[in-house]
Structure formats: structure tokens, C-alpha cells
Amino acid sequence: MVGYRTKLKLSVTRLLDIIFPELENFVWSVHQSSSYALLLELPTPKDISSCHLTKLTNIISKASRGRYDKDKAIALKELASNSIGSSSRSTSFELQQTIRLIQSVQTEIDALDKQIKIVVDELNTPLLTVPGIGYTLASIILSEIGDIERFSTPAKLLAFAGMEPSTYQSGKFTASKTPMVKRGSTYLRWAVLQDVRLVSMRDNTFSTYMAKKRSEGKHYSVAQSHVGKKLLRVIFYLLKNKTAFVSQM
Helix, strand or coil: CHHHHHHHHHHHHHHHHHHCHHHHHCCCCCCCHHHHHHHHHCCCHHHHHHCCHHHHHHHHHHHCCCCCCHHHHHHHHHHHHCCCCCCCHHHHHHHHHHHHHHHHHHHHHHHHHHHHHHHHHHHCCHHHHCCCCCHHHHHHHHHHHCCHHHCCCHHHHHHHCCCCECCCEECCEECCCCCECCCCCHHHHHHHHHHHHHHHHHCHHHHHHHHHHHHCCCCHHHHHHHHHHHHHHHHHHHHHHCCCCCCCC
């Protein structure tokens, strides 16, 4: 659903490039609630420029919770009056329809997030004590790993995630620098690597380890994989021992 929402947002951006290209630099984001409220009510520059100032002010002020005022409305009317965009009825209807789809999908995402939170809370998992692991990432990691007792060692969990290094051997030669094999659970590997950025920002141990790998001249993605392996070993320990994460620094 998040992927579908992203595609819809790209469609909104594409349509606005046709209808009202100047709006993108006028607001903080064309995908914020106030922008959507405006475009659902007044989808074209012509609609905005011809709208009564009081009505326009009320629309953007209510949707932005007071951040946009009368002066913003005046500037918006001026911008719309000089827009090079199109006021095509079919294109503007497509824009409104796409925004409504985004809002509908967002409602379902919010409902699913609530259910995920309920389930993860019931599991009382120690993963939530790791800086950067929230309910969504925790749910992905737990659902992919399943019963941690299936894995007797961290190396087996790394292999399951496809994060162990591949090997290359020819005769008596064995390569010492090889990439991850990238087989196994794609979702588990994705979730762990997603969390690397967050945990490296919020925990000194992981931050120091990331900095160490970067100082060795490793590319960010390579350093990320090293931190990811460390994180997965920590996850193995936490789940095996049912213990909370404690920073070492």
C-alpha cells in the first residue's frame, strides 16, 4: 500500500506540472494536507484566481491549521493569475481523483499501522528497545524470523537474511573480499538495512562502528552492510535471551 501511495503521489506531481507548475515552490510540499485540501476544492489556477479571497483564505487557513493566512491567500491568487498551467477539465478531474485515492489508501495504511502496533505490543518484543526500530520494522523482522529457536547461531540467522559474505575459491586461492550472497529473506534484509541509518544516528556503538568502516575507505553501502550484520547479531541475542537492548557506550 505504501508503494501504491508513492506511485499515486508521483502522478499528482506529474499532473501539477501540467496544471499548476508554480505551486511546488510556493508551498512546503504539494503533498501536505493543506495542498490537497486546496486542490480538491480548487484544482486549477483559474479556479484559484477567480475564487473570492475570503473563501480562499478560509480553505488554506483551516487546512493548514492557521499557518497560512490572508497574505498567503493573496499571494496564491497572484501566483495563479500568472500561471502558465493548464485548466483542462479532464486533467483537473484526474488530479482530484488521484488525491482522493491517496487519502483512501492513507486511511487503510493508518488502520493497518494500528493493527501492527497492537500485535507487536502483545508480543512484548525486546526489539522495540533498539534505537531506531519502531513498530513497522519490528513487525517485519519478527514475521520473517518467526521462532528464533530455529537458528542455533547468529551465523545461521545471517545466512537466512542473505547477509553472510559469499565465497569464491579457485584451486588454493580463496577471495577475502566478497559481497553478500543476497539470498534468503529479502524482507528481513531490507528491514535490517533500513534500520542501519536510524540506529547509527541514535546509538553511539553503532555510530562509532559505522564511522570506523567509513574511515577504512569503505563505500557507504558496504559500511551499511557491516553495520547491518552487527545489528542482526544483536537482534539474535535479544530474541534468544528475551532481554532489552543496552547501549555499550
